Amino acid sequence: MKLTSGVSQLVEALRCLPGIGPKSAQRIAFHLLEHDRDGGRQLGQSLTFAMENIGHCKSCRTFCESEQCDICLSAKRQDSGLICVVESPTDILAIEQTGQFQGRYFVLMGHLSPLDGIGPMELGLDIFEQQLRSGAVEEVILATNPTVEGETTAHFIADMCAKHDVSASRIAHGVPVGGELDLVDGMTLSHAFSGRKKVN
Template sequence: MQLSPKLAALVEALRCLPGIGPKSAQRIAFHLLERDRDGGAQLGNCLSQAMQSIGHCESCRTFSETPICDICESVKRQDSGLLCVVESPTDVLAIEQTGQYTGLYFVLMGHLSPLDGIGPQEIGLDVLQTKLQQGNINEVILATNPTVEGEATAHYIAELCNNLGVKASRIAHGMPVGGELDLVDGMTLMHAFSGRKAL
């Protein structure tokens, strides 16, 4: 038995979801048809609308439906003089959830990876440079991931900042709060020791 054409198309389309193979796609398609048609139709609408109308903020490159996102438009944040550089919009969410940071963001949408053809241009460092040259930013906080690529990207941007006379800082590496010393990797422990503070 062949699946009916629209059902087959749905199963095939579901495979664009991360981690969904042919069997899961089929299971999801049948689940929606059998038990949640309204939810499925709603999801179809939301997907079509989101893919069509969500673009990038012209100022910080995060996802936004408007040319400039809410955070970039906030005068209070503009006045802070702080700019936090992160790799992806989910990082912005994570930082915002702490409720402690009140500055602006710049979202690279990736990290430097010359082997994959991702250079400074691809992660928007030209946009960042223009932004820094406008002179409203006093400090750039580099919050890229603590991976090899993230570190390299942070160092590259730090150099850029130094050339433009803007202060650059890197978020601290060390023990995660609530972590256990014997379960943490050596690299993190090393960072925790070298970054120790007087009490």
């Protein structure tokens, strides 16, 4: 095939994007070269900047290019005494969109997975334990994913909270609002039954 090295290098590099196969990579490369050189240039700069400069917030471990993220710096959120533990920074975005939660976060960047060598240290739970020990935390809300690994991780953190006399709660699992009962899987339904609430 006759692609010059610069073009084929670009096509190859684009394949690192998740969900982009060889055909899409080619289409994207030609689109940028033909119609959007400024966009491509801008993307190149943003990528280089982000990969070099974005690190983790020292308190909550989310992505952030300064030492602490805006949420951790907010005095109001610090005073709330609430910490919500999530698996990834995208979970923060989803929760922030509801506008319901006014506390701080702690991002694990994964879940416990001993077979892959991911233990408490890899999830930054030493930093989290320091925060529990400081006495500024009143309640920990465990919002890890409702998978086996997520549940295990939540359980582990709940034990840690108990050791430091901090109350911990798990977000509710059940039938999604607007969902239909016959389309919901059995696991979710049994969660919905065991977590039922009295109404009168």
